[in-house]
Amino acid sequence: MPLAGLLAGLLATLPAHAVNFTLRDDAASATQPGVMTTGTQTFAGDKTFAGILQTDTSMRVGGSSNGTTFTRWRCFSGTLTPAAVSANTTNRNTFNAATNFIGMNSSDYMFVCPPAGMPDGVGIVGCLGTGSSIFQIIFQNYTAGSLTPVSGTYRLVTFRP
16 A cells, blocks of 8 residues: 555544644755755765666765766676786786776776686786777786686776776
8 A cells, every 4th residue: 555545544544633743855965964955965874775776977986075086897707818927926817898898998907817727826906908999918826836827717897096
Protein backbone atom coordinates (compact mmCIF):
# COMPACT_ATOMS: atom_id res chain seq x y z
CA MET A 1 0.00 0.00 0.00
CA PRO A 2 1.42 3.43 -0.86
CA LEU A 3 2.48 5.66 2.04
CA ALA A 4 -0.23 8.25 1.27
CA GLY A 5 -2.95 5.58 1.45
CA LEU A 6 -1.54 4.20 4.69
CA LEU A 7 -1.45 7.67 6.28
CA ALA A 8 -4.98 8.47 5.08
CA GLY A 9 -6.28 5.22 6.56
CA LEU A 10 -4.48 5.84 9.87
CA LEU A 11 -5.74 9.43 10.13
CA ALA A 12 -9.32 8.38 9.38
CA THR A 13 -9.31 6.17 12.51
CA LEU A 14 -8.14 8.92 14.88
CA PRO A 15 -10.12 11.83 16.33
CA ALA A 16 -9.41 15.13 14.57
CA HIS A 17 -7.77 16.68 17.63
CA ALA A 18 -5.45 13.70 18.30
CA VAL A 19 -3.01 14.24 15.39
CA ASN A 20 -1.26 17.38 14.31
CA PHE A 21 1.86 16.97 12.16
CA THR A 22 3.55 18.57 9.19
CA LEU A 23 5.35 16.73 6.41
CA ARG A 24 8.51 18.59 5.35
CA ASP A 25 10.23 18.43 2.02
CA ASP A 26 13.12 20.81 2.76
CA ALA A 27 16.45 20.14 1.14
CA ALA A 28 18.92 18.16 3.25
CA SER A 29 22.06 19.91 4.47
CA ALA A 30 25.04 19.19 6.71
CA THR A 31 22.93 20.07 9.77
CA GLN A 32 19.34 19.33 8.72
CA PRO A 33 17.72 16.14 7.47
CA GLY A 34 15.67 16.44 4.31
CA VAL A 35 15.42 15.38 0.72
CA MET A 36 18.13 15.14 -1.91
CA THR A 37 17.66 17.76 -4.61
CA THR A 38 19.26 18.53 -7.97
CA GLY A 39 21.10 21.50 -6.44
CA THR A 40 24.44 21.58 -4.63
CA GLN A 41 24.20 19.99 -1.17
CA THR A 42 26.49 18.91 1.67
CA PHE A 43 25.65 15.81 3.68
CA ALA A 44 27.18 15.14 7.09
CA GLY A 45 28.15 11.69 8.38
CA ASP A 46 29.09 8.43 6.68
CA LYS A 47 26.94 7.26 3.78
CA THR A 48 26.69 3.77 2.33
CA PHE A 49 25.36 3.10 -1.15
CA ALA A 50 24.38 -0.49 -1.80
CA GLY A 51 24.16 -0.03 -5.57
CA ILE A 52 26.03 1.92 -8.21
CA LEU A 53 27.21 5.46 -7.53
CA GLN A 54 27.26 7.21 -10.91
CA THR A 55 28.51 10.66 -11.74
CA ASP A 56 28.18 12.24 -15.17
CA THR A 57 30.94 14.81 -14.78
CA SER A 58 33.44 14.48 -11.94
CA MET A 59 34.04 13.43 -8.35
CA ARG A 60 36.20 15.19 -5.75
CA VAL A 61 38.13 13.09 -3.24
CA GLY A 62 39.30 15.06 -0.20
CA GLY A 63 38.31 18.51 0.99
CA SER A 64 36.51 21.07 -1.14
CA SER A 65 39.58 23.32 -1.35
CA ASN A 66 42.44 20.82 -1.26
CA GLY A 67 40.96 17.64 -2.68
CA THR A 68 41.56 16.07 -6.08
CA THR A 69 38.82 16.13 -8.68
CA PHE A 70 38.68 13.05 -10.88
CA THR A 71 36.82 13.32 -14.15
CA ARG A 72 37.08 9.69 -15.22
CA TRP A 73 37.40 6.32 -13.48
CA ARG A 74 37.86 3.24 -15.66
CA CYS A 75 38.70 -0.42 -15.30
CA PHE A 76 40.63 -2.23 -18.01
CA SER A 77 41.40 -5.91 -18.39
CA GLY A 78 43.46 -7.68 -21.01
CA THR A 79 46.12 -10.28 -21.71
CA LEU A 80 49.73 -9.08 -21.44
CA THR A 81 53.04 -10.88 -21.97
CA PRO A 82 55.81 -9.03 -20.11
CA ALA A 83 59.50 -9.32 -21.04
CA ALA A 84 62.14 -10.83 -18.75
CA VAL A 85 63.64 -8.67 -16.00
CA SER A 86 67.39 -8.94 -15.39
CA ALA A 87 68.75 -9.81 -11.95
CA ASN A 88 68.45 -7.14 -9.23
CA THR A 89 67.00 -4.47 -11.53
CA THR A 90 63.79 -2.79 -12.57
CA ASN A 91 62.44 -3.01 -16.10
CA ARG A 92 59.80 -0.85 -17.77
CA ASN A 93 57.64 -3.03 -19.99
CA THR A 94 55.78 -0.87 -22.53
CA PHE A 95 52.43 -2.03 -23.86
CA ASN A 96 50.62 -0.52 -26.82
CA ALA A 97 47.08 -0.74 -25.62
CA ALA A 98 45.18 -3.47 -27.35
CA THR A 99 41.43 -3.15 -27.80
CA ASN A 100 40.83 -3.77 -24.09
CA PHE A 101 43.04 -0.85 -22.96
CA ILE A 102 42.07 1.92 -25.41
CA GLY A 103 41.23 5.22 -23.72
CA MET A 104 43.95 5.62 -21.11
CA ASN A 105 46.43 8.50 -21.34
CA SER A 106 49.55 9.93 -19.71
CA SER A 107 47.66 12.04 -17.13
CA ASP A 108 45.84 9.04 -15.64
CA TYR A 109 46.72 7.65 -12.23
CA MET A 110 47.02 3.88 -12.63
CA PHE A 111 46.89 0.83 -10.41
CA VAL A 112 47.62 -2.65 -11.73
CA CYS A 113 46.64 -6.12 -10.51
CA PRO A 114 48.61 -8.97 -12.08
CA PRO A 115 47.24 -12.44 -12.68
CA ALA A 116 47.97 -15.22 -10.18
CA GLY A 117 51.28 -17.00 -10.49
CA MET A 118 53.77 -14.12 -10.36
CA PRO A 119 57.21 -15.70 -9.74
CA ASP A 120 58.72 -15.22 -6.28
CA GLY A 121 61.18 -12.35 -6.43
CA VAL A 122 59.24 -10.28 -8.98
CA GLY A 123 57.24 -7.25 -7.88
CA ILE A 124 55.39 -4.40 -9.54
CA VAL A 125 56.91 -1.04 -8.69
CA GLY A 126 54.42 1.10 -10.60
CA CYS A 127 52.30 1.67 -13.66
CA LEU A 128 52.06 4.82 -15.77
CA GLY A 129 50.58 6.10 -18.97
CA THR A 130 53.12 7.30 -21.50
CA GLY A 131 50.81 8.39 -24.30
CA SER A 132 47.42 7.81 -25.82
CA SER A 133 46.59 4.17 -25.07
CA ILE A 134 50.25 3.37 -24.29
CA PHE A 135 51.29 2.43 -20.77
CA GLN A 136 54.20 0.92 -18.86
CA ILE A 137 54.31 -1.52 -15.99
CA ILE A 138 57.54 -1.26 -14.01
CA PHE A 139 58.65 -4.67 -12.74
CA GLN A 140 61.37 -5.27 -10.12
CA ASN A 141 63.44 -8.44 -9.93
CA TYR A 142 64.80 -8.96 -6.42
CA THR A 143 66.79 -12.11 -7.21
CA ALA A 144 70.26 -12.98 -8.54
CA GLY A 145 68.91 -14.43 -11.81
CA SER A 146 66.72 -13.26 -14.68
CA LEU A 147 62.97 -13.75 -14.17
CA THR A 148 59.96 -13.24 -16.42
CA PRO A 149 56.77 -11.80 -14.89
CA VAL A 150 53.71 -13.96 -15.39
CA SER A 151 51.72 -13.65 -18.63
CA GLY A 152 47.96 -13.51 -18.42
CA THR A 153 45.07 -11.20 -17.69
CA TYR A 154 46.19 -7.96 -16.05
CA ARG A 155 43.63 -5.57 -14.60
CA LEU A 156 44.23 -1.83 -14.54
CA VAL A 157 42.19 0.83 -12.77
CA THR A 158 42.70 4.41 -13.98
CA PHE A 159 41.69 7.71 -12.40
CA ARG A 160 41.88 10.90 -14.48
CA PRO A 161 42.33 14.18 -12.62
